[in-house]
Amino acid sequence: MVGNQSSPFINQVHLQRLKQLCEHYEPHQTTKTDIPTLSEQLSCSDRNVAKLVKTLANIGWLSWQPGRGRGNKSEITILTGFEATLMQILELYCHKGQLSEASRYADVFGFSETFRKRLPHWLSAAQENLKAKNTLITLVPYTIPSFHPLWAYRAASRLYVDAMFDTLFTYDVTTKRIRPHLAHYYEFRDNELCFVYALMYFSIMVKSLPQSTLRLA
Numbered sequence: 001m002v003g004n005q006s007s008p009f010i011n012q013v014h015l016q017r018l019k020q021l022c023e024h025y026e027p028h029q030t031t032k033t034d035i036p037t038l039s040e041q042l043s044c045s046d047r048n049v050a051k052l053v054k055t056l057a058n059i060g061w062l063s064w065q066p067g068r069g070r071g072n073k074s075e076i077t078i079l080t081g082f083e084a085t086l087m088q089i090l091e092l093y094c095h096k097g098q099l100s101e102a103s104r105y106a107d108v109f110g111f112s113e114t115f116r117k118r119l120p121h122w123l124s125a126a127q128e129n130l131k132a133k134n135t136l137i138t139l140v141p142y143t144i145p146s147f148h149p150l151w152a153y154r155a156a157s158r159l160y161v162d163a164m165f166d167t168l169f170t171y172d173v174t175t176k177r178i179r180p181h182l183a184h185y186y187e188f189r190d191n192e193l194c195f196v197y198a199l200m201y202f203s204i205m206v207k208s209l210p211q212s213t214l215r216l217a
Helices: 012-024 036-041 048-060 082-095 099-106 112-132 155-164
Strands: 030-033 062-065 074-078 169-172 176-181 187-189 191-196
Touching: 012 036, 012 048, 012 074, 012 082, 012 099, 036 048, 048 062, 082 099, 082 112, 099 112
Parallel strands: none
Antiparallel strands: 030 074, 062 074, 169 176, 187 191
């Protein structure tokens, strides 16, 4: 679980604390503990531990049941594993097109190799979301193929063709009629189909990536 609607902003410190907790407590198992013990395990003050437990509980990473009565310990349950949570956050960054941030997190926590292996799949799954933002991100461990619609014949060219070109008309499967798309309109003249169109204008933003990101493949 990465978080819920009421979750605070997740940052590197939160992930580091989750990693530390997973080293002391088995995920999905309830364990008795107390604030002084956690303070020693996390190397921070009792006050900071109390704030941290509340924050991680709000994110959805742990459950905390305070002990009631003198001598009764509290109960902590880690609700997610560190690696699974980190992978979800890295994937989320990829879906947003924030590859530099995803790469940084992977490097910090020693998951660079895993990140490189999963990145192609994550980017493939994110293409529709990125396309809606006029953003094209792809890994090319080869020479970029021809992406002119007339000359493109390789499967690898399709991503570029789809991202950089569009059609004059679209087919409406519901009404089974051809609709104007980039072309503003069309009409028939003397019983012959005559295309009379004015192109719509679009502004396209090209997002550049750091050179280090382009070497991830």
